[in-house]
Amino acid sequence: MTRRLVVLLAVGLMAACGGSSAGATSSTPQTSLTVFAAASLQPAFDKIGARLMTTGNVKTTFIYAGTQVLTSHLTQGAQADVFASADTAHMTTVETAGLLSGPSQIFVRNRLEITVAKGNPKGIHTLADLARTGLVVVLADPSVPAGKYAQQALTKAHVTVKPASFELQVTGVLSKVALGEADAGIVYVSDVVTSGRVDGVTIPEDQNVLADYPIATLKSASNAAGAKAFIDFVLSPDGQAILKAAGFQGV
Amino acid sequence: MSQGRVPAALVALAGIGLLFFFLPLAGLIVRAPWDQAVASISSAETVTALELSLFCSAAATAIALVLGIPLALVLSRTSGMVRAVLRALTTLPMVLPPVVGGVALLLAFGRTGLVGSLLYRAFGVQIPFTTAAAVMAETFVAMPFLVIAVEAGLRSLDPRYEEAARALGARGWMVFARVTLPLLRPAILSGAVLCWARALGEFGATITFAGNFPGRTQTVPIAVYVALETHPDSAILLSLVLLAVSVAILAGLRDRWLGAI
Numbered sequence: 001m002t003r004r005l006v007v008l009l010a011v012g013l014m015a016a017c018g019g020s021s022a023g024a025t026s027s028t029p030q031t032s033l034t035v036f037a038a039a040s041l042q043p044a045f046d047k048i049g050a051r052l053m054t055t056g057n058v059k060t061t062f063i064y065a066g067t068q069v070l071t072s073h074l075t076q077g078a079q080a081d082v083f084a085s086a087d088t089a090h091m092t093t094v095e096t097a098g099l100l101s102g103p104s105q106i107f108v109r110n111r112l113e114i115t116v117a118k119g120n121p122k123g124i125h126t127l128a129d130l131a132r133t134g135l136v137v138v139l140a141d142p143s144v145p146a147g148k149y150a151q152q153a154l155t156k157a158h159v160t161v162k163p164a165s166f167e168l169q170v171t172g173v174l175s176k177v178a179l180g181e182a183d184a185g186i187v188y189v190s191d192v193v194t195s196g197r198v199d200g201v202t203i204p205e206d207q208n209v210l211a212d213y214p215i216a217t218l219k220s221a222s223n224a225a226g227a228k229a230f231i232d233f234v235l236s237p238d239g240q241a242i243l244k245a246a247g248f249q250g251v
Numbered sequence: 252m253s254q255g256r257v258p259a260a261l262v263a264l265a266g267i268g269l270l271f272f273f274l275p276l277a278g279l280i281v282r283a284p285w286d287q288a289v290a291s292i293s294s295a296e297t298v299t300a301l302e303l304s305l306f307c308s309a310a311a312t313a314i315a316l317v318l319g320i321p322l323a324l325v326l327s328r329t330s331g332m333v334r335a336v337l338r339a340l341t342t343l344p345m346v347l348p349p350v351v352g353g354v355a356l357l358l359a360f361g362r363t364g365l366v367g368s369l370l371y372r373a374f375g376v377q378i379p380f381t382t383a384a385a386v387m388a389e390t391f392v393a394m395p396f397l398v399i400a401v402e403a404g405l406r407s408l409d410p411r412y413e414e415a416a417r418a419l420g421a422r423g424w425m426v427f428a429r430v431t432l433p434l435l436r437p438a439i440l441s442g443a444v445l446c447w448a449r450a451l452g453e454f455g456a457t458i459t460f461a462g463n464f465p466g467r468t469q470t471v472p473i474a475v476y477v478a479l480e481t482h483p484d485s486a487i488l489l490s491l492v493l494l495a496v497s498v499a500i501l502a503g504l505r506d507r508w509l510g511a512i
Contacts, residue, residue: 066480068480068481069480071480072479072480072483136377136380138380138462141463141477143477143480143481163464164379164380164462164464165380165461165462165463165464165468166462166463166464166477167462167463168458168463168476168477176379176462179357179358179361179363180361180362180363181357181361181362181363181377181379181380182380
């Protein structure tokens with residue numbers, strides 16, 4: 001029983017390895033790049049990665065997680081070429097640890113939105129509605145940038161909510177609403193735009209929070225030139241267009 | 252065998268294996284901020300998480316005992332295809348990534364899930380984000396350990412005891428309660444301990460199915476994860492507390508019960 005399982009796993013592994021090496025044939029030699037990116041950047045960065053694969057033959061590997069997780073991995077010695085954070089505080093932590101090869105720069109901005117089920121069946125229109133009893137609201141944990149921003153927005157709106165859960169990354173909030181387990185949550189506008197499975201309720205300007213996303217090359221980069229090219233592309237009109245299409249605000 | 256000399260090469264390999272287990276523990280112990288230990292461990296958050304973890308893992312073990320022993324009995328009395336399928340089903344949570352297990356639980360018992368939607372429509376009950384959800388997640392992941400241990404015990408059982416009981420006129424339930432269960436005690440205890448330990452350390456299925464809320468679903472492993480980002484010192488101490496509790500109980504049960512596996 002166990003032996004058969006091991007054989008199956010081994011065969012699967014070989015198939016997986018064979019599949020990935022088969023695609024590496026092109027005119028320019030392929031280079032690889034590792035990017036640590038905040039979970040909210042996934043839809044846009046996946047597109048950017050695909051674009052760089054076709055135009056520059058760069059194989060970009062993205063590690064997506066809550067910015068706080070990426071930060072602790074980097075300070076514990078994880079190796080990568082680029083770090084894209086969902087807030088400046090965590091970028092500062094990484095910079096203070098002496099892990100950046102140069103200064104970081106803000107490459108995109110994001111705003112918060114209330115996320116609800118398609119068609120907004122619970123009739124949620126303001127942050128104050130989130131305090132209604134009987135409503136299942138999930139937020140990101142305050143240790144996660146999106147959770148910190150959500151707290152700031154709720155404070156500005158003078159609203160106290162009793163969340164059912166503090167999710168460990170913003171995509172957790174989104175999936176709980178998309179799966180119908182939660183009635184509402186606070187996420188980034190970009191999350192709602194790219195999800196397609198939820199609706200968004202706009203939070204007015206005076207209660208909203210502008211999230212700055214900084215990006216930087218890491219000192220541990222094994223492909224510093226590739227890292228610079230990646231950041232240049234993200235800041236270029238083409239890169240910014242991809243980010244804007246994913247619901248971000250350009251810089 | 253126990254009296255023979257172990258070849259030096261094997262001793263060396265055993266030493267490396269032991270170091271591999273010991274060094275991470277040493278890392279925790281060396282890096283722990285002992286000066287803040289008392290304040291951190293007696294803090295309200297830590298006590299809450301620890302209480303919740305002990306409750307959930309005990310409840311999960313209790314459910315696993317009630318459902319898992321009969322399951323092991325049925326498994327041990329089947330053969331061929333039926334057994335292969337049943338066995339694969341019961342051991343699936345051991346190889347499934349816990350997060351996937353959590354998603355599967357959501358799709359079954361969530362508000363819009365297969366069973367959960369009926370519950371929600373009929374009684375307005377929502378399982379996710381409750382302590383019950385945390386207990387269910389831990390049971391899902393940990394019960395196979397008990398089932399496997401008890402089934403192994405059942406298979407090594409001498410069938411003559413049960414036959415003798417039956418020959419003397421005992422009925423099915425009586426044979427189970429008076430003969431089978433007492434004979435199985437070592438296997439049940441070792442299975443229960445493994446099941447409890449696995450439940451105590453559960454993270455992936457719990458965070459996915461039950462979420463994270465202090466006092467309700469934030470068990471110690473989740474509290475450690477959250478603290479790791481904001482207060483690494485208290486995360487280390489919390490890990491040590493979990494370690495101490497586990498070691499105390501495992502050592503308390505000792506070889507005679509764990510030796511059954």
